[in-house]
Amino acid sequence: MGEWYWIGLAVGLGVGCGILLAGFLAVSRAGLLAAGALAVAAGVGIGFLIENWDEALGGGAGGVVGVVVTAQVVRGALRRGGTRGGTGLLVALAALLAAGAAFIPGIGYAEALALPALAARLRRRSPERYAGLRTLARD
Numbered sequence: 001m002g003e004w005y006w007i008g009l010a011v012g013l014g015v016g017c018g019i020l021l022a023g024f025l026a027v028s029r030a031g032l033l034a035a036g037a038l039a040v041a042a043g044v045g046i047g048f049l050i051e052n053w054d055e056a057l058g059g060g061a062g063g064v065v066g067v068v069v070t071a072q073v074v075r076g077a078l079r080r081g082g083t084r085g086g087t088g089l090l091v092a093l094a095a096l097l098a099a100g101a102a103f104i105p106g107i108g109y110a111e112a113l114a115l116p117a118l119a120a121r122l123r124r125r126s127p128e129r130y131a132g133l134r135t136l137a138r139d
Contacts, residue, residue, distance in 0.1 A: 001105070007058040008109045010050050012102020014043030014059035015111045016095045018066020023091025026071035027078060035071070039063030062112055066098070069115040072122060 018039035025035035043063030047056030070091060077087045102108040 003054070005105050006050050006055050008106060009102050010043070010047040010055040010059035010108070011062035011112050012108025013046045013099050014039070014062025014064075015066040015108070015115065016062075016099030016102065017042040017046070017059075018063040018068075019070045019098055020066075020092055020095035021063075022067040022070035023074055023095065024088045026067065026074045027084060032067070032071050036064065036067045039067045058108075062108065065112050065115055066095075069119040070094075072119050076122070 018035070021035040021039045021042070022032070025031040025038075040060045040063045043059030043061070044056045045059070047053075047059030050059075074087055074091060078084065098111055102111065
């Protein structure tokens with residue numbers, strides 16, 4: 001396989017690590033920062049295990065993408081009444097799927113490109129706060 005495959009594999013595995021860590025840690029700002037730092041470290045470590053610095057750079061970047069996108073999904077699910085355990089379990093399954101799909105040539109790159117687009121779409125579709133009866137209480 002060419003170098004492009006190994007870098008894409010590192011990116012995809014980094015995305016999977018970022019998704020997994022954000023699923024369990026991104027319930028607060030401190031947890032989000034911890035998940036980001038751990039995901040970058042895991043992605044860089046995976047990249048160095050695969051080969052050298054370019055895979056490490058791809059793995060770290062994939063970790064950041066995974067955390068940023070998943071944190072938005074996790075926080076939205078918890079805000080709307082989801083449980084931490086259930087949300088974490090579903091996100092862990094998604095992380096396993098993302099990491100497994102990274103072994104398909106080119107999919108690691110596609111994950112890193114498609115997930116931010118998904119996050120942007122989720123942000124646009126999030127409901128606005130509804131004032132409800134508070135607007136009627138003003139006299």
